[in-house]
Structures are given as C-alpha cells and as structure tokens.
Amino acid sequence: MKVLCAWCVRDGKPAFLREKSPVSDVSETHGLCSDHFTSLRASVGQVMSSRRWLVSQMNDFCWGLTRWGQRLMGRLFSLS
Numbered sequence: 001m002k003v004l005c006a007w008c009v010r011d012g013k014p015a016f017l018r019e020k021s022p023v024s025d026v027s028e029t030h031g032l033c034s035d036h037f038t039s040l041r042a043s044v045g046q047v048m049s050s051r052r053w054l055v056s057q058m059n060d061f062c063w064g065l066t067r068w069g070q071r072l073m074g075r076l077f078s079l080s
C-alpha cells in the first residue's frame with residue numbers, strides 16, 4: 001500500500017510517504033508527513049493547551065504508535 005500525506009495531497013505537493021505492507025496491494029492510505037505532523041502538533045498545542053500532555057506523551061511513544069497517530073490524524077484532518 002502507498003501511504004500519502006493527506007495535507008500534501010490537498011496542497012498539490014508530492015505526497016508519497018512510504019510503502020506499507022502488503023506491498024502488492026496498490027491501494028492508497030492517508031497519513032501525515034513529518035512536516036505536517038509537526039506543524040499539526042504545534043497548532044494543537046497552541047489551541048488546546050489543556051491537551052498539551054497528550055502531545056508531549058505522543059513524543060515519547062514508540063515509532064509504531066507515532067505512525068498510527070500520523071495515520072489517524074491524516075484521516076481526521078484530511079477534510080479540514
């Protein structure tokens with residue numbers, strides 16, 4: 001599967017992030033690239049300071065969970 005950054009797609013930028021197993025599956029899924037994920041975390045931290053603990057906790061999560069978060073955020077914010 002191909003993982004594309006939902007925000008880069010929206011902006012018309014090169015959006016390809018990485019391949020995801022199964023590689024033979026040619027369908028696409030959305031996530032956020034590190035640039036957009038960082039800016040999203042920054043804006044979330046500014047707007048919702050009460051949720052800053054969550055943002056800081058996300059920094060400490062393992063890489064796999066960070067990928068899950070990027071994908072989740074991509075789904076949640078792809079239409080905003």
Ligand SMILES: [Zn+2]
Binds near residue numbers: 032
């Ligand atoms: Zn992006």
